[in-house]
Amino acid sequence: MRQIKSGKSSPLLAMLTVLGLLIFLPMTPVSGQEENKPGWLEWGEKYWPTKPVRGGIFQAAAPYYIGVMNPNHFPVMDWVTISHLYDKLIIHDARYKPTIPWLAESWTYLDDRTMLMKLRKGVRFHDGSEFNAAGLKYQMEWILDKNNGAWSRTWLEPLEAVEVVDPHTVKWHFKRPWGAFLGTMASVPGYMISPKALKADWALSELQRLKRRMGSLKRKAEETREQVEKSSDKDEAEKGRLEQEAREAALTASEAESRLQELEKLAEGAKPLDAYPVGTGPYMLEKNSPGNYVQLTRNPDWWFGKSVGMPEMPYYDGLKVAVIPDPSVRLAGLKAGQLDLAIINPTQYKLVENDPKLKGAIGPLNWLVWLMLNQNGGPCKDIRVRKAISHAIDRKALIMGTQNGLGREASCIFPDSHWTHNPDLQPIAYDPELSKRLLAEAGYAGGLTLRGFTSNEPVSQAFAKAVMAMLEKVGIKWDCKLLGIAAMAEPFTKRDYDMAGGLYQWIFEPDHIATALYMPDGVLNYERNHNEKAMELIRRGREEMNEDRRRAIYQELERVLYENYEDVWLWYPMMVTGANARIEGVNVDMLKAYGEGYVRSHPTWFKDGSR
Amino acid sequence: MKRYIAGRLLYTFVILFLVSILVFILARLLPGDPIQAAAMINMDLANQEIIQDLRIRFGLDRPLYVQYVIWLRDFISGDWGVSLGSGEAVFDMFFKRLPVTLELFAGSVFWSCLIGFPLGILSALRRNTWLDAMVTATAITGVSIPVFWEGIVLIYLFSVVFHWLPAAGFVPFAESPLGNFTSLLMPSFVMGTHGAGLFARYIRSSLLEVLGQDYIRTARAKGLSEKAVLIGHAAKPAMIPVVTVVGLAWGYVVAGSFIVEYMFAIPGLGRMGVDAVFLRDFPVIQATLIMTAVNVLLVNLLVDLIYGCLDPRIRIQ
Numbered sequence: 060m061r062q063i064k065s066g067k068s069s070p071l072l073a074m075l076t077v078l079g080l081l082i083f084l085p086m087t088p089v090s091g092q093e094e095n096k097p098g099w100l101e102w103g104e105k106y107w108p109t110k111p112v113r114g115g116i117f118q119a120a121a122p123y124y125i126g127v128m129n130p131n132h133f134p135v136m137d138w139v140t141i142s143h144l145y146d147k148l149i150i151h152d153a154r155y156k157p158t159i160p161w162l163a164e165s166w167t168y169l170d171d172r173t174m175l176m177k178l179r180k181g182v183r184f185h186d187g188s189e190f191n192a193a194g195l196k197y198q199m200e201w202i203l204d205k206n207n208g209a210w211s212r213t214w215l216e217p218l219e220a221v222e223v224v225d226p227h228t229v230k231w232h233f234k235r236p237w238g239a240f241l242g243t244m245a246s247v248p249g250y251m252i253s254p255k256a257l258k259a260d261w262a263l264s265e266l267q268r269l270k271r272r273m274g275s276l277k278r279k280a281e282e283t284r285e286q287v288e289k290s291s292d293k294d295e296a297e298k299g300r301l302e303q304e305a306r307e308a309a310l311t312a313s314e315a316e317s318r319l320q321e322l323e324k325l326a327e328g329a330k331p332l333d334a335y336p337v338g339t340g341p342y343m344l345e346k347n348s349p350g351n352y353v354q355l356t357r358n359p360d361w362w363f364g365k366s367v368g369m370p371e372m373p374y375y376d377g378l379k380v381a382v383i384p385d386p387s388v389r390l391a392g393l394k395a396g397q398l399d400l401a402i403i404n405p406t407q408y409k410l411v412e413n414d415p416k417l418k419g420a421i422g423p424l425n426w427l428v429w430l431m432l433n434q435n436g437g438p439c440k441d442i443r444v445r446k447a448i449s450h451a452i453d454r455k456a457l458i459m460g461t462q463n464g465l466g467r468e469a470s471c472i473f474p475d476s477h478w479t480h481n482p483d484l485q486p487i488a489y490d491p492e493l494s495k496r497l498l499a500e501a502g503y504a505g506g507l508t509l510r511g512f513t514s515n516e517p518v519s520q521a522f523a524k525a526v527m528a529m530l531e532k533v534g535i536k537w538d539c540k541l542l543g544i545a546a547m548a549e550p551f552t553k554r555d556y557d558m559a560g561g562l563y564q565w566i567f568e569p570d571h572i573a574t575a576l577y578m579p580d581g582v583l584n585y586e587r588n589h590n591e592k593a594m595e596l597i598r599r600g601r602e603e604m605n606e607d608r609r610r611a612i613y614q615e616l617e618r619v620l621y622e623n624y625e626d627v628w629l630w631y632p633m634m635v636t637g638a639n640a641r642i643e644g645v646n647v648d649m650l651k652a653y654g655e656g657y658v659r660s661h662p663t664w665f666k667d668g669s670r
Numbered sequence: 671m672k673r674y675i676a677g678r679l680l681y682t683f684v685i686l687f688l689v690s691i692l693v694f695i696l697a698r699l700l701p702g703d704p705i706q707a708a709a710m711i712n713m714d715l716a717n718q719e720i721i722q723d724l725r726i727r728f729g730l731d732r733p734l735y736v737q738y739v740i741w742l743r744d745f746i747s748g749d750w751g752v753s754l755g756s757g758e759a760v761f762d763m764f765f766k767r768l769p770v771t772l773e774l775f776a777g778s779v780f781w782s783c784l785i786g787f788p789l790g791i792l793s794a795l796r797r798n799t800w801l802d803a804m805v806t807a808t809a810i811t812g813v814s815i816p817v818f819w820e821g822i823v824l825i826y827l828f829s830v831v832f833h834w835l836p837a838a839g840f841v842p843f844a845e846s847p848l849g850n851f852t853s854l855l856m857p858s859f860v861m862g863t864h865g866a867g868l869f870a871r872y873i874r875s876s877l878l879e880v881l882g883q884d885y886i887r888t889a890r891a892k893g894l895s896e897k898a899v900l901i902g903h904a905a906k907p908a909m910i911p912v913v914t915v916v917g918l919a920w921g922y923v924v925a926g927s928f929i930v931e932y933m934f935a936i937p938g939l940g941r942m943g944v945d946a947v948f949l950r951d952f953p954v955i956q957a958t959l960i961m962t963a964v965n966v967l968l969v970n971l972l973v974d975l976i977y978g979c980l981d982p983r984i985r986i987q
Contacts (some may be wrong), residue, residue: 127755348842390936391837
């Protein structure tokens, strides 16, 4: 639960692009007939007045340790690198809707439990293997296999089977209607991994697991054999039992030995996928120095560039993503010319704006800053208290004071640019007098103390202090502990709080955030609330296949949550970035119009091809 | 001497065993567990069922004493477990990062000696003069200046303003000796200035004590030059307390590198420790702490042995 920043500005959204390029966003679509090509497939002067130039190594920074590069493995900390290495089946449009075909060329629902999906032909993974239906089927089955420890497994729970129709067509079979399917395929499970690499990785894991067990299996075989040898004084029945046990143990050990040999063959020359990722993305792994940096090199066979007749894509010769944990040092690296792009705090924006060698950019983020309320006991069980808290907070002032004005007031969980956002709901009005009245009605005329916590990062601390001051004015004392991420887990899971600060990042598929926040088994719920109406709507949203009806369900969900003052939604942050002014190819209008689709299909380049 | 070393080693093992228990318990006493911590970062981490699966997968569902016994047994046999954060073998992680921290240590000791020795000697030789007062003030500043403040000022000056040095990051020596040198220049200096202040103070007092000894007066009475007295008679005995300080500095490096490596993005043991604490990556936290204890104990042992070399009286005792 960290805080972020945001903005306003111009060539900026641009940067978002680049950022997206570097960050988490997926990719774009492909051709089709020239005359009917979608708007984002525009590379003429309308897009950029000069021709792209190849060359240069793009330098970026990530705040976290780089290591796990299979997006389905735990814990994924490095979306920056992952987005360059892999392509997804489907990507999102500007309203975060999964509508753009990427590695999936097209799809048709045969009925509400079956979908036919055509896959793009001629796509190869970085290891030379072909992207096809069999590989996709293998990946989905790999994710679903509990032994493989994919944290994305439960997202695929409604999936019954994947059927290979032909090398480039699959038929998806669902256990029930699955409205969130496309959104899921535009998310973690939809990053396509080389099946060859995945199989080798699986063999390596199995081998290690079996090697760990071999010692005990052999020991058991040995011990049971010794027991048989010493059993001359035992009766026949006991001897028989021991002999049987020894036979079984010997058989198990011998089978394991054979299995070990098989696995050794399979794993020969294999490398762990987390350290050596293999996707179809625009860049391939060149060098991996865990904890230090990841260096990627241009994929000369990137399918997308070829498919649209622009084989020079992507334009950089490579990317280097260094781990620089401290945000001030990242900014210094940017200003020193060591980095080409850095995410900065809104308060640092001026430092970038005034530097002629840099371009600043501000763009909307699909994130939410909020206060979660524990209604499972305590004062927040009372709607009057929840209402009082919500009306006591001046969102505008909060954004101005802590975000340098860079943020949009939140009305509920889906950001204003999200396709399921309910435009009829206005952010809760600041009305401290109403708050005081409500508190008095609820029996807290003499004051109320709320226990809670938020992240100890500097930006969160500023936000917490501002909220505390606002609540203080209406007689609420927020006893807020500032904790590290891991330390927050304990009070949260034990519901040892009344109100806690939070940040939810990357709101794409509506079911994912709705489930996390408002279903009892959600990772951000832990039975802190129980709104039957909301839960029913979430269940319906999961199964609804029609887009309009689905939107209506989520808008209704927002209304239900809003009217019940379920939580306190504060603002939707902005992404503020600084970038090397030599970066070209960022068309803000197209970015706004096509979102992720644009980002993926319009890689940037250095002016004259060098940093 | 052999008995002495054997005794010290036995003592070291006993301490290590106690440290292992302490480290294991302390790591678990930190609030929050790694799986839920990751869920707080990756909000989409599916649902509580997955969190429980992951907990079982990493053995965090077992009783604490079982976890300890398994961990200790594996640790002694060289299996330090797998990082919950990166999936890498902790043993490999540790030994990949150790040389980076050692380089940083070597660099910081270099700066400490380069600055601290001349200042300390100068201060002792010009006792109670304005020069002595200046050196003392400089040394105290060096010891008390916050590392993060000094670091950020240097980054601003040498990276942002002059563009002479990289703001952060590390280049391995094998990749580029020059890149390696420039990437460690600032971080090692930041760590070295702290040591330099200490060195200067210790050398001053130690040298003053030695210079007041009878045999120094005898040497001077023989007509030896001040330089000969200093180098030939005072320097070696004055080094004894300095060896202690270098030993202590090693302990400081391991602790101080937590901040410096984090700030300058140096992938050494310090940052590995910070990352691990942030994520409650128990196997890494435990390995880092245990090996820190091993380092400190071994360096103490080494320092004791060096005493013997520098001062025969200690050897005989």
